[in-house]
Amino acid sequence: MAKAAAKKTxxxxxxxxxxxxxxxxxxTAATGAKVEALPPADRISxxxxxxxxxxxxxxxxxxxxKKPKTSTMKAGRTALWLGPDEWLVIxxxxxxxxxxxAAVSALxxxxxxxxxxxxxxxxxxxxxxAINSGCPQDLxxxxxxxxxxxxxxxxxxxxxxxxxxxxxxxxxxxxxFSDYVFTFLSEGSRDAAI
Amino acid sequence: xxxxxxxxxxEERPELEFRNAxxxxxxxxxxxxxxxxxxxxxxxxxxxxxxxxxxxxxxxMHGCARFFNAVRDTVTDKFIMTYKxxxxxPSNLPKISNEVVAK
Numbered sequence: 001m002a003k004a005a006a007k008k009t010x011x012x013x014x015x016x017x018x019x020x021x022x023x024x025x026x027x028t029a030a031t032g033a034k035v036e037a038l039p040p041a042d043r044i045s046x047x048x049x050x051x052x053x054x055x056x057x058x059x060x061x062x063x064x065x066k067k068p069k070t071s072t073m074k075a076g077r078t079a080l081w082l083g084p085d086e087w088l089v090i091x092x093x094x095x096x097x098x099x100x101x102a103a104v105s106a107l108x109x110x111x112x113x114x115x116x117x118x119x120x121x122x123x124x125x126x127x128x129x130a131i132n133s134g135c136p137q138d139l140x141x142x143x144x145x146x147x148x149x150x151x152x153x154x155x156x157x158x159x160x161x162x163x164x165x166x167x168x169x170x171x172x173x174x175x176x177f178s179d180y181v182f183t184f185l186s187e188g189s190r191d192a193a194i
Numbered sequence: 195x196x197x198x199x200x201x202x203x204x205e206e207r208p209e210l211e212f213r214n215a216x217x218x219x220x221x222x223x224x225x226x227x228x229x230x231x232x233x234x235x236x237x238x239x240x241x242x243x244x245x246x247x248x249x250x251x252x253x254x255m256h257g258c259a260r261f262f263n264a265v266r267d268t269v270t271d272k273f274i275m276t277y278k279x280x281x282x283x284p285s286n287l288p289k290i291s292n293e294v295v296a297k
Contacts, residue, residue, distance in 0.1 A: 068203045068258070083258035084202050136195060136208035150203075153210055153256040 022118050022178045028186040031193035032126020035185045037178075038119035038170070042091040044098050045111045049085060052106035059104045060089060060097055071149040071162055080149035080162060088149075088160055088172070090119075117160075118178035122185055123168040126192030131161065131169055133188030141166060155184050196271070200254045201262050201278045207254070215251040217241050218263045219283055245269060249283060252276070 019040065027036030046064075048056055057063045062074040064087050071080040076093030089097045101110035122130055128139040134155035138144060149162040157177040162170040173181040196209040223229050223237065242248070245268060252264045265274040265287060274287050 068205070083260055086259070136210050151257055151259070158256050 019115075022175050023120070023182055026182060028189065030124075030126070030130075030186075030189040033122055033124035033130040033189035033192050035130070035182065035189050036121050036123075037182065038121050039092075041114065041119060042094070042096045042098070043112070043114045043117055043172075044089045044101065045113050046079075046087040046089055046101070046108065047085055047110075048087075048106070048108035052104070052108045055104050055106040056101065056108055059100045061100070062089070069144075069148050069150050071147050073147070078162070080160060082149075082151050082160070090172075116175055117172045118175050118181075120171040120173070120178070120182055120185060121164075121168065122171060122189070123165075124189075125167055126189060127167050127169050129192035130185055130188040131171070133191055134184050135159070135161065137161070139163075154181055157181050157184075196273070198252065198264070198273055199276050200257060200260075201276050202258045202260045203254065207257055211254060211256040213253045213255040215253050215261060218249040218251045247274070247287070251279070 021037075021040050023037035025037065027034065029035075046056065048064075053064045053066070060077065060079065062077045062079045063072050064079050065072050065081040068081060071078055073079075077089065077091045077095070077097065080088040080090070082088055091097050096112075096114075098110055098112045101108065131154065132139055135152055137150065137152050144150075144163055146163050146165055149160065151158065151160050153159065154171070154173070157173055157180055159181060160172040162172070164170050171181065171185065197206040198209055198212050199206045200212075220237065223233070226234075229237070248266055248268050250264050250266055251261055253259070253261045261279045262276055263279060263281070264276040265284065266272065267274060272290060274290055275284065277284060
């Protein structure tokens with residue numbers, strides 16, 4: 001943490017907006033799987049009735065998925081189905097999805113949670129095994145194909161899991177749980193190599 | 195580990211993702227202030243606690259986070275069926291055997 005703080009020289013006029021992401025730069029590589037903290041992204045938690053999804057999809061530029069355990073992705077923006085009327089929208093291109101939703105008059109609730117979540121990438125042949133060390137879901141490619149997304153648990157912490165490739169996952173967890181989740185996954189990746 | 199079918203996620207998920215939320219189909223009075231103490235006690239504290247089939251509310255806490263209803267056998271701990279919240283009590287329950295079936 002101290003290292004990250006020293007690296008950044010925030011302008012003196014606005015010291016309060018300096019951002020110090022949890023886990024910044026942390027990564028561990030075991031034989032089977034690599035675990036690393038991903039750079040900050042813009043995120044919103046979106047709740048909306050079915051009648052609003054068309055307008056929201058248009059404003060966000062990504063179609064909100066309607067099927068359970070699925071996600072859609074377009075131009076650096078991913079919409080993950082979390083519940084029948086709940087989505088997590090992650091933008092990695094630097095465009096705030098909250099601003100896009102603000103222009104929509106259809107009934108919805110969009111809450112900015114960019115700083116609440118931390119993303120961790122788990123990649124490698126043992127990625128699924130590493131996550132399964134604490135997550136009880138079936139992560140075989142049949143049950144959890146590429147693009148599948150689900151809120152679930154890892155050990156004692158709640159996570160949102162997204163499969164980005166056959167051997168790559170994005171794990172989203174709350175900032176305060178990030179140290180626990182990262183350590184859990186690191187231990188899991190070591191076990192996955194055995 | 196038990197696998198519980200979530201009617202919103204439309205698939206079976208591990209029990210760790212779920213929380214029990216007490217007995218289902220307990221109607222709250224529209225006129226709560228007019229309830230007698232005895233009626234309120236029955237509504238608030240008294241539960242059926244049967245040996246056998248029970249109708250319960252469950253929540254897919256670490257999943258879609260939705261409440262739904264489940265029919266469970268308290269003797270065998272088996273889930274007989276699950277259905278969405280707001281749907282009526284199922285009149286016909288599917289028969290399930292207590293033998294372990296290889297899938």
